[in-house]
Structures are given as structure tokens and as C-alpha cells.
Amino acid sequence: MLSFYFSLHIIAVTSWIMFLLQFIKSLQHQRINEGYVFGFLSLFFLVVTFYLGIKLIGFNHDIFKSGGWLHLKITLALMLGIENIYYFYKFVRRKKISLKLAEINYWMTYLIFVFILFLTLFRPF
Numbered sequence: 713m714l715s716f717y718f719s720l721h722i723i724a725v726t727s728w729i730m731f732l733l734q735f736i737k738s739l740q741h742q743r744i745n746e747g748y749v750f751g752f753l754s755l756f757f758l759v760v761t762f763y764l765g766i767k768l769i770g771f772n773h774d775i776f777k778s779g780g781w782l783h784l785k786i787t788l789a790l791m792l793g794i795e796n797i798y799y800f801y802k803f804v805r806r807k808k809i810s811l812k813l814a815e816i817n818y819w820m821t822y823l824i825f826v827f828i829l830f831l832t833l834f835r836p837f
């Protein structure tokens with residue numbers, strides 16, 4: 713059962729970040745229809761990612777004692793989650809964001825995602 717949730721977690725995480733990056737691009741270029749699709753999909757997979765992550769912790773409480781990597785990972789994932797919700801709010805309210813800011817956010821999101829992967833796979837501390 714653990715490996716089942718484990719696999720779903722990785723699928724959800726990959727989908728979430730992929731759709732979030734697409735969503736930022738749609739927002740940047742004001743592509744409304746595409747923005748709704750990617751916005752909803754990113755929010756959906758955001759919820760699924762956290763649900764499965766919490767479920768995995770439920771399977772193995774001791775993982776919290778394994779080091780700071782999990783705490784930092786959850787903090788960073790929360791930051792991405794807040795970014796996702798904030799951008800969706802801006803999108804629904806038709807508020808524009810600057811092209812430059814969106815570009816910076818796009819690459820920051822990608823780099824944070826890669827760093828989360830690094831933390832999870834290498835558990836450096």
C-alpha cells in the first residue's frame with residue numbers, strides 16, 4: 713500500500729509542477745482559456761500532492777525524525793502552494809502581472825522544485 717501512495721505522490725508532484733509552470737506562462741501572456749485549464753489542474757494536483765504527502769507521513773511517523781530535509785521540503789512546497797493559489801486569485805480577478813515578474817517566478821518555481829527533489833532524494837541533513 714505504501715508503494716502505491718508513494719508512486720501516486722510522485723505522479724501528483726510531477727503533474728502539479730508541470731501545470732503550475734504552464735499556468736504561470738498562460739498568466740504571463742494573458743491566455744484566458746488556457747489559464748483556466750492549467751490553473752484548475754495545478755490546484756487539483758497541489759491538493760493531491762499534499763494529501764498524499766501527509767498520507768505517507770502517516771505511514772511512517774519516524775520520518776519526521778530523519779532530519780531537517782523533510783521540514784525544509786514541506787516549507788518550500790507550502791511556498792509554491794501559496795504562490796499557486798495567489799496567482800490563481802489574480803488570474804480570476806483579471807489582474808495583470810508584469811512580464812518580468814512572471815518570468816522570474818517561472819524560473820524560481822522550477823529551481824525550487826528541483827531543490828525539493830534534491831532534498832528528498834539526497835536527504836543532505
Ligand code: HEM
Binds near residue numbers: 729769772833
Ligand atoms: C513539490 C513538492 C514535492 C516534491 C517534488 C516531492 C517529491 C518526492 C519524491 C521524489 C519522493 C520519493 C523519494 C524517494 O524515492 O525516497 C517523495 C516522497 C515523500 N514525500 Fe514528497 N514531494 C513534494 C511534496 C511533499 C509534501 C508537501 C509532503 C508532505 C506534506 C511530502 C512528503 C513526502 C513523504 C513523507 C515521502 C516519503 C519519504 C520516504 O518514506 O522515503 N512531499 N516526495
